[in-house]
Amino acid sequence: MVYMNSPPNYLDQGQYFDKVKQSGKTYSKWGGGGVLTEKNAFDPLFFNITPREAASMSPHQKLILQESWKALEDAGYNPKKLSEAPVGGVFIGAEPANYYHESFTGSSDAIVASRLSYYLNLMGPAMVVNTGCSSSATAIHLACESLRKGGETDLAIAGGVYANLDTSSLVALSGIDMISPTGKCFTFDEKADGTVLSEGGVGIVVLKPLHQAEIDGDPIYGVIVGSGINQDGASNGITAPPNGLAQERLLMDIYKKYEIDPNDISYVEAHGTGTKLGDPIEVNALIRAFKRYTTKEHYCAIGSTKSSIGHTGAAAGVIGLIRVLLSITQRQIPRLINFKTLNPLIDLHRSPFYINTETETWVSKQGKPLLAAINSFGHSGTNAHLVVQEHKPSEVKD
Incomplete structure (x- = not known):
């Protein structure tokens, strides 16, 4: 097909x-x-x-x-x-x-x-x-x-x-x-020269409320513990690169509202379109938001499925969510392909993030559930962010 x-x-x-x-x-x-x-x-x-x-x-x-x-x-x-x-x-x-x-x-x-x-x-x-x-x-x-x-x-x-x-x-x-x-998406790489559409x-x-899903005995791949959207507002142009400050503000609002500690997030599925300016704006917004909560360095992997399959347009967010759920199930973080040298406009030095160039085992920290974030933005200026946690079965009373 x-x-x-x-x-x-x-x-x-x-x-x-x-x-x-x-x-x-x-x-x-x-x-x-x-x-x-x-x-x-x-x-x-x-x-x-x-x-x-x-x-x-x-x-x-x-x-x-x-x-x-x-x-x-x-x-x-x-x-x-x-x-x-x-x-x-x-x-x-x-x-x-x-x-x-x-x-x-x-x-x-x-x-x-x-x-x-x-x-x-x-x-x-x-x-x-x-x-x-x-x-x-x-x-x-x-x-x-x-x-x-x-x-x-x-x-x-x-x-x-x-x-x-x-x-x-x-x-x-x-x-x-x-x-x-080139027909390749070089997410976060210095060779980034545009995205590749994938139909x-x-x-x-x-989706169901967690308590009800547990009562009903539903299979649960993960739990969305926080989500939100916002808008870029006025900028240099309606099709200008994404607004990093708006993205940073969205993350801060979600983490505060749902009492999420970025110290516990160990993987971010980024939008990562493979564009020379868009990728740095996104990553640098993530860095600023996380640094408000932590001084830890290089504990959170960052990647994007677009390097593997291209940009699936309006479906990109759910494709990223499914990738995260599969990664949680397999307890593995997939490697970022087409990556060799970091885009010079992205500075991961002393940041919470690193790029995993090889598939690695996803290990929980101090027995806590695995926690990941999915970042998404559109040319409309609408930004979306989801935080997903590994499901740990609890004793449920009807």
Whole structure:
């Protein structure tokens, strides 16, 4: 289903590609870690959808239906019986797919989330969130807030999708030098020359209040112990590099609100797009925020899945969360690939962070649960941050 690079018919190179930057062309012919070649490999009758309607449906709608079903089954639920359960909500991060067809419902981006609610008869909130590359992390935060309120949502299906990698995206981003001409994402490296888009991005997590999940005997991969979002506000330009001060402020607000000690965070899954200016702004904001709490040095690894699979757009946050959950489960921190020499604008000397160039065993400190953070920001200016802890089963009383 996924090509590691581009399938033969992915890009009309004679028309759209040229290694020399110029208007109307792209200097990139790569699809990062994945290009979905079977976007329409979908069983409509399974979801009570007619083949004709399915032919007009956006790939985003199909992928969310399929992956949400799998996520619910993995969580131990029969999706068809959710309508008999507590209130279910759907929170999906997605940007417009530029998909137009004969069907209004099939083309509508608003229905990416609510089609699942319709099919499963879920009565909670159903929303599509678009904050650019921070969309799915923002959607997960909103799902957590809905769960925290009590009554609005008792079970949340949250995540993101990115399946609209086409020539127009590559041409537009090449025009502003956002795309790497090498086809590799050199996160935090001096060779950083832009990001690499990766279409193979869809991720879904099922969220519940911890106490209830323990009572219900649900499989628990991790616990979101803190989350938040904020905005860059005014800057040098609406598409200017991320606002480091706003990111620093967000971390401080979350750590204070949820009484989180960064001394206990031993891995940060950064946004890490592999851009020469964006990476330093992000890392330096993390350094400033952590230094407000600790003088310890080089105890926290920092990495990004984008170096491995490319930038999955609106799905980037949930992909980072899933990577962290897998790392917690395996008790390993994956190495940062494509890294050799640190970007000179990043100074890790006497900082809390280090870059692990080899996969390492993730060891808990003083018997405490493993603790990690996921950082995300979008070209919209919306920043999102999640803190995730290893689950330690407790004695639960009904």
